Amino acid sequence: MREGSITSLCIFHILWYYFARKIADSCFKTKKFGAKGCIFGVNDIFAVKIGRKMKIPAQHSVSSVQQTIMQQTMMQQTTIQQTTIQQIPAFMRQMVRRSYESVLSVLAPRHCVICSQSLPSEHWSGFICQACFDGFSPAPPTERIMAEYRMQFPQENFRGELPLGSIFARFSVAQSVEEEGMSALRHVIYLLKYHHLPSLGIELGEVLGLWFMAQKPHQAYDVVVPVPLHAARIRERGYNQAEMLCTGIQRAMAHSSTISLATTMIRRKNYTLSQTFLNAKERANNLQNVIALGKEQAQVRGKRILLVDDVCTTGTTLHYCAQVLKEAGAVQVDALALAKA
Helix, strand or coil: CCCCCHHHHHHHHHHHHHHHHHHHHHHCCCCHHHHHHHHCCCCHHHHHHHHHHCCCCCCCCHHHHHHHHHHHHHHHHHHHHHHHHHHCHHHHHHHHHHHHHHHHHHHCCCECCCCCCECCCCCCCCCCCHHHHHCCEECCCHHHHHHHHHHHCHHHHHHCCCCCCCEEEEEECCCCCEECCEEHHHHHHHHHHHCCCHHHHHHHHHHHHHHHHHHCCCCCCCEEEECCCCHHHHHHHCCCHHHHHHHHHHHHHCCCCCCEECCCCEEECCCCCCCCCCCHHHHHHHHCCCEEECCCHHHCCCCEEEEEEEEECCCHHHHHHHHHHHHCCCCEEEEEEEEEC
16 A cells, blocks of 8 residues: 555546646637547538638648648647646645545554554654664764775785775664564565565665765765666565665755666676575675676766665675676776665
8 A cells, every 4th residue: 555556546637637627728718629629520611610710821721721720739739738737746746645645544554664653644754663763773884894895805905906995884783673583674674675665665765865965975976776686586576675775865866966877787697595694705605707787888987886785794795796897997886785784
């Protein structure tokens, strides 16, 4: 119900039809019948009479008159559509949103996915109450995350060939408030990945994007890229959770930058084991020669790229993704994760 409501769709179409008719009728009171007559094929004599009223030269044939009327009718219809689009959306969106929220609050009240507390209609989140959100622990500073990352790849670090410039994370899944033996944030991420809640990912992406802009107001990127999932795993889950985070991040940054979203810049060639229960060495072996360039590879060269994932554990996945991007000509690759494990 939260993902998409038939009720909201019906309300939108009813309101759209009503106001479009009102504007159309007020704009074209005198020409309305003539336009309809032309569309539905009124006889030639009536078409000629309409043509005279529109001051069409008498020597034109009936077919040319009808053609002219059709052209003017199409122009009128285009004008109606443009007028409707310009005048309606501002207040219609507000009306539809309020109607949708009022109906949804009665039929399907919103509850926090962590503590099940009811969420007020004006609350910024549709999934997490303020108390649970405030209980999420912040991630370690970037310097500490980067120190752990360098330890995972000592040879590349020694040669100065680490592909990632910085790794940023918003929360920590290791220290969040406990909820039935599982950290609250880890539970949220589990719901995002396995319970088909793409809107939750977009919402968390917006939170992540706003936080990142506040932390790094002068940091500029050209494109945001999600860590890819294999096609088989996308079919299992219905979507890539990192892509949902990227969508929210792009929305949050849209007001202050022109960052674009590239969902197929890199891809996974092989279906691999889940990284959840693997140690650092196993993770590295699991991901070698798995990441490759995708359909949007031509856009890599010369770009400053922000790589996004839901959880950063050892940085191995981010490392191999960044390595492919740097080898393809990216000038800068940084990583942003919702949480640090």
